[in-house]
Amino acid sequence: MAPLMPQAPHKDDLNETWMFLENGINNVMVKLEEGVDMKNYMALYTAVHNFCTSHKAVSGHALQSQRGGSSKSPSAPDAPHKTTQNQLTGNPAHLLGEELYKKLGEYLSRHLEWVYNESTGHTEEALLSFYIREWQRYTTAAKYINHLFRYLNRHWVKREIDEGKKNVYDVYTQHLVKWKEDFFLKVHEKVMGAVLKLVEKQRNGETIEQSQIKSIVDSFVSLGLDETDPTKSTLEIYRYYFQRPFLDATRVYYEDESRQFVADNSVVEYMKKAEIRLEEEKARVGLYLNNDISKDLTNTCLDVLVTAHSELLRDEFQPLLDNERQDDLARMYRLLSRIKEGLDPLRTKFEAHVRKAGLSAVEKVAAEGDSFEPKMYVDALLSVHTRYHSLVKEAFNGESEFVRSLDNACREFVNRNKICKSGSTKTPELLAKYTDSLLKKGSKAAEESELEEMLVQIMTAFKYIEDKDVFQKFYSKMLAKRLVHVSSVSDDAETSMISKLKEACGFEYTNKLQRMFQDIQISKDLNKNYEAWLPTTLLDEEERKKIVDSHFQILGTGFWPLSAPSTSFLAPPEIVKTSEKFEQFYYGKHSGRKLTWLWQLCKGEIKANYIKSTKVPYTFQVSTYQMGILLLFNESDTLTYSDLQKATSLSPEILDPNLSILLKAKVLTISPEGTKPKPGSTFSLNYNFKNKKIKVNLNIQIKSEQKVETDDTHKTIEEDRKLLLQSAIVRIMKSRKKMKHVQLVQEVIHQVKSRFPPQVPDIKKNIEALMEKDYIERLDGDEIAYIA
Structure with a gap:
């Protein structure tokens, strides 16, 4: 601003005042970069104040008035002033602010006309640079000028707005309104055209001056005014003049690009391209767009890039699934999950695919015939679940609906397949048998952590079986045998499995299983008491020899899934005395109870002292039925079928399979040779018996049993x-x-x-x-x- 200004105007003269102000305002508007002289600036401020407080000026004609006293000091323009009688009686003094306001508006229109004429000489990026430069100069000047007219804002403008007058704003807002009406509305199309060309260049991979677009966006936002409340701003100008054409151009650009790209590239490559484009547009919002556009821009891009090509993407789903292209499936999921109902057809296809894979895996096991192990079957089921559970987790983000599709498919092929046909309960039966093999001593899962992981897998399969009562029955019978035969791999493993079943099915499901464990513990205490009691009842050494080392288990009838023996049995005299002693002890403690001997579950060890070919005699691990048969050969080396049946009282259904096991192990020989046990057969001890092991297990469950x-x-x-x-x-x-x-x-x-x-x-x-x-x-x- 020039250091010298014309002499201060007469405060009652509008034209003189305006000429003085216009010169100073023009310096602020076009020469602001030269700096502001505070003395001149305060003179302008005082001129506005003096004119607004004058009570004799009317429509540009100075009226005579008393000059007594002076106006407010320029150094304190905001100090309270004395209200004149004219202002109180309604003289035209209230028009003074309006005249000054109009003069300023006319000046701004002239200035902006000059700015517009200058802009016509610029195009594209040059036009953007011109627009931004002038906008910044104009709005900065507007702040200074707004301060100069602060008295006008606080009094006349405020009063007009309070009275509901339209088209009256504070001086800064008046600048913005004039910019919009006299310049912006004439150039916005060219400006937006230049912006869109810049954005297109960037989309095509060129480097652009992003700050230019950011400045344009900010200016469009600043022009938003709330007509009902000038003190508030809206985004209507930005949305109509920037956002709308930007979204339209975005749609056109990506429609053309995606159509061409799909024609020249694979679906997988298109998905990669679409993901990159969506990320770029998301980043663009943060770089230079207003956040308000974010949702509409994303929806526009998704509509063009994904929804318009959704059928094409879905058609590619099955080939990707068949080839287990996890990364590409994840990409497809991310794209289609962002559009309405985009994933529904995929979930249906996925469920059918998993079901087919499960049925196919079971068919391979079924091809083995009846010889397959339960482990093969369960592993086939679990391998399919594991593979596709991993796919759901990694490719489909573990989404609940895909998990449901997986569960539906697994439930279907687990319960209805070539081995477990409709109405069959083969799956829970085989699952229980596999669990039994894991929890028995000799399980291949040597490490405790490995066994625990296998039990977790068992529960995964268990979750899908519909006939959970079938699993319970088979599992409880097998658990009973493990406990009775002391063949569990560990108590911790057994407890862990029962805990898992309880969590899955509730207390009632596992109540009897837990009671079985209690009986085993009670039996341990009972045996200790029996061992302490026994010596007190034996009269002499001869009687003591008749008692064999033994261990007894008392199993509650209501909790153990065990039935009475299916055959009568005459126990060997060698163990009768021992069993009678225990009965004497037990009934002495528990009157009114009855013991039923479950001979089919009893077992023991006998030494083969008759074989002289080894230094250490063989020890045969046998069932009680086998023990009853073999001990008969202490009296005779050769016995007939009828001798054995009469002495043991075993039914042929039990006697024959047990004799077959002894013959197969070559403990006994049969005459005539090569025949099966039957009435008329003769059996002899094999004195030439040989085995690699000193302890020979003959207690093998018979298939018919x-x-x-x-x-x-x-x-x-x-x-x-x-x-x-x-x-x-x-x-x-x-x-x-x-x-x-x-x-x-x-x-x-x-x-x-x-x-x-x-x-x-x-x-x-x-x-x-x-x-x-x-x-x-x-x-x-x-x-x-x-x-x-």
């Missing part, structure tokens, strides 16, 4: 299901009193489905059975009532 045991288990399951259905029906009817038949069936299904999937005909049969027992009765209208 296994089959009978399995069949018995299935019969037990059927009976238990019948009872479970009937108890559910009674429980429901007791609480509801009356119920429609269809509703009752549905409620029963709901209550028992966690144990097994009930069949409607079975439920109806049990409803009829309960009617016959007078628990419930049929009423009119297919309604059923509870009989109290």
Whole structure:
């Protein structure tokens, strides 16, 4: 600003005042970079103040007034001044602010016309540079000028706005309104055209001056004014003049690019390109766009880049799945997850694919015939789950709906496949047998951590089986044998498995299993007491010799899934005395109880002292039935089939398989040679018996016994299901009193489905059975009532 200014105007003269102000304002507007002289600046400020407080000036004509006193000091323009009588009586003094306001508006229009004329000589990036430079000069000057007219803002402008006058703003906002009306509306199309060309260059890989676009965006945002409240700003100008054309141009650009790219490249390459473009646009918001555009820009890009090509992407899903292209599947998931219902068809395809893979894996096991081990079957199921669980986690971000699709597929092929056909319960049976092999001594899982991991895998398969009651029955029978034969790999492993089952199915599911463990512990204490008691009852050395080393287990009838022996059996005299002694001890402690000897579960060891070819005699590990057979040969080297049957009282179904095991191990020989045990056969001790091991295990379960045991288990399951259905029906009817038949069936299904999937005909049969027992009765209208 020039250091000298014309003499201060007469405060009552509008034209003189304006000429003085215009000269100073013009210096601020066009020469601000030269600096501001504070003395001149305060003179301008004082001129505005003096004119606004004058009470004789009207429409540019100076009226005579008393000059007594002086106006407010320039050094303190905001000090309170004395209100004149004219202002209080309604003289035209209130128009003074308006005249000055109009003069300023006219000046700004003239200035902006000059700016517009200058802009016509610039295009594209040069136009942007000109626009930004002038905008910054203009808005900076506006702040200074706004301060010069602060008195006008605080009084006249405020009063006009308070009275609801339209198109009146504070002086800074007046600058913005004028910029918009007299310059912006004339050039915005050219400016946006230049901006869009810059953005297109950047999208094409060229380097641009991003700060230019940022400055343009800021200016568009600054021009947003709330018509109802001038003190507030809106984004309407930015949204209409910048955001709308920007989004339209973005759509056109990516429609052209994606169409061409898809025609020339693979779907996988297109997905990579689409991801890069989406990331670029996201970054663009942070670099130079307003955050308000973020959602609309993302939606526009997704619409063009993903939704428009979604069918093409989905068609590629199956080939990627077949080839397990995890990274590309993850990319497809990320893209389609961002559009509405983008993943639904993929989930359906994924579920079908996993089901097919599971059925195929089981078919390979089934091709082995009946010789396959439970481990092969369970491993086949788990391998499919593990593979696709990993895929869901890594490629599909563990998304719950994909997890559900995986679960649906696994549940289907686990319960219905070539080995476990519809209506069959083979899967839970094989799973229980595999679990038994893991928890038995000799399990290949040597490390405790490895065994724990395998048990976790077992529970994964268990989660999918529908017939959980079948697993429970087989598992409890096998657990009983492990506990009775002391063949568990460890108590910790057993406890861990039961804990997992309890967590999955509740306390009732594992209650009997836990009681079995309690019985084993009680039996340990009982044996200690027996060992302390026994010596006090033996009369002499001869009687002491008749007692063999023994260990007894007392198993509660209600908790152990064990049945009485299927054959009569005359125990060898060598163990009768011992068993009688224990009975004497037990009944002395527990009167009123009854012991039933489960000979089929008993076992022992006998020494083969008759074989002289070894320094250390062989020890045979045998079942009690085998012991009963072999001890007979202490009296004779050769015995007939009828001798053995009479002495042991074993039924042929039990005697024959046990003799076969002894023959196969060459402990006994048969005459005639090569025949199977039958009436008329003769058996002899083999004095030439040889074996690599000193301890020879002859206690091998017979296949026929296994089959009978399995069949018995299935019969037990059927009976238990019948009872479970009937108890559910009674429980429901007791609480509801009356119920429609269809509703009752549905409620029963709901209550028992966690144990097994009930069949409607079975439920109806049990409803009829309960009617016959007078628990419930049929009423009119297919309604059923509870009989109290």
